[in-house]
Amino acid sequence: MDKSSTKKHRARRRSPGLTQRGNIWWIDKRLKGLDSPLRESTGTSDLEEAERYLAKRISDIRNATIYGMRLERTFQEAAVKYLEENTHKRSLHVDAENLTTVMPFIKDLSLQRVHDSSLRPFVKYQLDKGLSQGTINRRLAIVRRILNLAARSWRDEHGLTWLETAPLITLPSYEPRQSYVLSWEEQKALFQRLPDYLSQACLFDVNCGAREQEVCQLRWDWEIVFEGRSLFLLPKQLTKNKQDRILVPNDAAQTVLNQVRHQHDDYVFSYKGKRLRNLRTMAWRKAWVASGLPQEKMIRQGVHNLRHTYATRLRAAGVSHEDRKDLLGHSNGSMTTHYSQAEISNLMAASNKACEEMVKPLLTLARVRNAQLGNSHNSPTVDNIEGLKVERKIRL
Template sequence: MGRKKIPGLIKRAGVWHIDKQISGRRICRSTGTDQLVEAERLLARVIDEARQAEIYGVRPERSFEQAAAKYVVENTHKRSLKNDISRLKLLMPWIGDTSISRLNLGSLQPWIDHRRAEGAAAGTINHGLKVVRRILNLAAHEWVDEYGLSWLLTAPRIKLLPDVDKRQPYPLSWDEQEKLFEALPKHLKQMALFTVNTGCRDAEVCNLRWDWEVQVPQLKTSVFIIPSEHVKNGDERLIVLNDVAKSVVEEQRGLSNTYVFPYQDRPVQRMLNGAWLRARKSVGLDMVRVHDLKHTFGRRLRAAGVSFEDRQDLLGHRSGRITTHYSAAELTSLIEAANKVCSKSDKPDLVVMRRLRLVG
C-alpha cells in the first residue's frame, strides 16, 4: 500500500498542481513536475513562505522568470513588447531561475560578457539591461502581493554600459543624396525621396496607407495622418507634403488600393534591405542608414531657418501640442517651411564636421 500524499496536491495531465488554503487564502499553481516527492517539497516551501509573509512580513522568493512573465502579461498593449520578449529570451538561460532579490549588475555580468563575446554592441546589450531594470523597478514600486508586500524591497541599481560605439547621425549632402538615390531600384528611390522630404521613419513609410490620406481642399493638397499605434512615440503623426513629396505620392497613386509604396503588390518590410545595402556600397556610402534621411530633412530645415516648433511638427516629434489639429493658415505655414528643402538652394550646403582619428 503506497503512502498518502500531503493534502493540497492534485495531478492533472501528468503534472502535480498545488490547490490549498493557507491562512484563509487559496493558492493554486503548477509545481512543474510529475514527481510526487518534488511536488511535496515545493508545497512545503510554499506553505512556509506564506506563513513567513503572513506572520513576519518576509517576502516570498520569486524568480526573474516569474517577474518577466508578469511583465509580459501586463504589457500586451506595449508597441515594443515583441522586442522586449526577444531580449528576455536571451536573458532567461542566464538569470531566469535567479531570485529577483539576488539580481544586480554583478549577477548580470556573465550574460554581459557572453553577449560581448558574441559581438553584440554596447547599445544592444543596454536594451536588455533596460528591460531587467524596468522589471525590477516595477517589482519594488508597483507590484504588491496578496500579503500587501511589494515583490522586492528595493530595486538594485542597474548601470548601463558606456556606449562609446554609438553611431552618430550622417546627414547627406545634395551630391551624396543624388548618387545614392540613383543607385537604388525605382521603388526604393521613391520611398527614399519621400522620406528625405517628410522626415518619416522607415516603418512609417513602409506601412503608409491610402486610407490615412486626408484631403485639404482649401489648400488644393492632402496630408497623411498616421494612427498612433503605428507611431514610435504613441502620438498621431501628421505628414505634410512639400512639392517633391506630393509629386512622389501622385506617381504612386493607383499602384495599390492599400499601400502607398507597394512592391510586387505587397508592402515593403523595411527599406534597409539588401537592395539598399548594395546601392550604398556601390557609391561608397556604406555608413548611410535609412534613418539618416530623417536626420537630413531635419538638418536642412534648420539650415533653412525653419523654427524649432515647426521642425518638431514636421519631424513628428512629441511636443505637448495636439499636432494633428491645424488651421488652414497653420498648414500653409508648415507646407511653406517644408518646401524650403525641396531642392538645393543658393545657400551654402550643410557643413558636417567629421571626427578624424589621428594615427601617430
C-alpha cells in the same frame, strides 16, 4: 499484493490536501495565515514529488506569514509577469526582444542574484560582438525596470514585495551615434543603387521627414487633397508621440506619389503586392556601402539619416523654428496648434524649401562639418509641441 490493493494503500498514505485530477496531483488545502485555501497544481503525476512540492509550499507560506521571509522567485518568473502586465504597451515587442537577448546569461537565477556582477558576461559578450553601449544599455534597462518593479510594486499574497531591495544596475555613459547628412551628390549616388520600389520610398522620405514606419505603413485613405496637393493625416496609433500629426510632402515627394498611386489599393509603398516592412533592407545596406558612405557609425542609423537630412535642409533653407517642429512631428505638450488653411499652405511652402534647387547652395556648411568634425555636428535644434490637430474645415 494486487494492483487494486496497492492503489488503495497509496491513496490512504498520501498527504492530506492532495487530490488527483487526471494524471496530475493538485493541492487543495487550508493553511493558517491564508484567507482562502491554497489551490494550485503541483505539475507532476508522481505522488512523492507532489508531496515534496506541497511540503515546500507549506514551509514557504509559514516563513512568509510568521517570519516575514519572502518567497524566492526567479528572474524568469518576474520577466513573464512583466510581459503579461504590459500587453497594452506599444513597444512591448522591443522589451521582449531585449529580454530574449539577456535571458541566456541570467538563466534560472533568483531575483536576488541578478546584479552588475552576474550581468558582466552579458555586457562583455555584447561589446565583443561590436554592439554600441547605447544598445547594451537599452537591454540592461529592461532588467533594471523589472527588478525595480519587483522591489517596489509587486507584492505576494502576504503583502511582501517580491524583492526586498532592487540592486543597482549600472548603465555606463556613452556618446550617442550622430546621424549623417547626405549631400545632393551622395543622395543621388545612393538612390541610383537602390531597386525602384525602395528608391521611391526613400526619395519620398527624404522630402517629407517621416519616420521609417510612417513611410512603410502609409495608407491612401489617410490622404487629404488640399489645393491640388497631397497631405497625409497620420493616426496616433502610428506616430511616435501617440498624437495625430500631418505629413506634408514637398514637390519632389509629390512626384513620387504620382508614380506609385496605382500600385497598391491600400498602401502607398509596396513590393510584390505587399506593404513594405522596413526600408533598411539588405539592398539599402549594399547601396550605402557601394556609394562610399561612412559605415562604422552611420549605417546603423539606417533611414533615420534621411529624416535628419530633411530637417537639416529645412534649417539651411531658413525655415522657421516653429515650422520645422510642425513638419517633423515633434511635441512637448506646451501648446496645441489648430491648423487653418492658411497655416497648411505655409507648411506646404516651408516643406518645399527642402527641394534641391531651393537649398543646394546652403548645404556647403553641413558637408564641411561632416568631413572635418567626423560628423560630430549637432542635430537641428527642434523643440517639441503638443500634438498636431488639423481643422476638419479643410476642403477635401
